Amino acid sequence: MTSKKVLMILIVLLCILSTSLTALAATGLGIEPVLLHLTVGDAASEISQTECDPDFAFKVDNSAENGTYPTGDGNIITITSSNGYTFDWQSKWPVTCVLVKAGKDFYNVFYYPNGSYGDTGLYAATNPSNEKPFEISHVTFGYNELSMCYQEETAWAKGTRYVERGNWAMYVDHRDKEKKVVDLIAGGGNPSSGTVVGTATISAPADDEVTIKISLTGGAVFYYDLDDPNNDDNLKVQDYATAPKGNPAPGKFDWKYSIAPHLTTYTFTVPYNNFYGIHLDVAVPVPCN
Incomplete structure (x- = not known):
């Protein structure tokens, strides 16, 4: 085989390879x-x-x-x-x-x-x-x-603040053992200026358990837990025998649930106790830019 033929074969092969790579470079x-x-x-x-x-x-x-x-x-x-x-x-x-x-x-x-x-x-x-x-x-x-576009927010069941300054996280007093409905507040900073995104209904205790129903309203939906790279536990609950003190760490709460983003309701049971911290990762509708 002459050098000219070898050169021509190489040129053809390069053209084929180039065409193949070009075809893979972009999608349909x-x-x-x-x-x-x-x-x-x-x-x-x-x-x-x-x-x-x-x-x-x-x-x-x-x-x-x-x-x-x-x-x-x-x-x-x-x-x-x-x-x-x-x-x-x-x-x-x-x-x-x-x-x-x-x-x-x-x-x-x-x-x-x-x-x-x-x-x-x-x-x-x-x-x-x-x-x-x-x-x-x-x-x-x-x-x-x-x-529809969404803005992610943190929400807490409305109650008493864990600390007076700084963190606005709240816990609910359930010592009366009566069924109660409390607002879910998103927006941070100050519970009184936050946005109501739904309610948490806490039942009276039965068999040493309470049933809690989360109902999101106003277009709010469950969203991702953006602080956890591996799990989307977007609902976290901690029960307490005595009133908690200090900043809470929701990632260490005992009861964690992963609800599909975009859903608006979820019902679950936890052990009965005197106080509850209920933390959610939600998203609220906002104008699309």
Whole structure:
């Protein structure tokens, strides 16, 4: 084989390789990913490390297998044409970013600043050790509710402040053992100037337990626990035999619950005691910018 023929073959191979790489560079909508190295966590934690700022997040934690995935908040995400390395997706609500995780901490982040209801040909990053595509580990979607934006807030059941100054956290006195309905206050700073986002109904004790029903109102919804990168325990309760003193640490409360973001009610039972601290992570509707 002459050197000229060898050169021609190399040129053809380079053209084929170049075409292949170009085809992978952008999705069906022409979106090119941004490669980031992120700390693995729950959906909200991963999204918070990017330039994406959606109201809701959802992780498909099974290598992006084909299927329909109800997110628990009203959205439905569908994955098709998945082969472990690439996939297509559709969403009932507008998606603003998709994080494709592979390897230890490689994330191809596809941004949709105007929101998108679907795209094709998303893919994982390339393994730098062998220049071959990684197999997809999981996929995280960030999305917004149709024509609605939310602002995250901390809420407490209204009662007596743990401390007089600084932290505005409150606890409820239940020594009378009577059924009571107390407001849920969000907004911080001063309970009297906060926003009522619902009620907590605490039952009279029965069999040494009380039943507590959370009812969010005014458009408020359960939201993510943004302080915890691995768990979305967005409802935390602590019971006390004596009135508590000092700043509370909700992350160390005994009773923790993970309620799907966007839900508005939840009922649970805890042991009867004299006082209760009830802490929630919620979101309230705000105008979309």
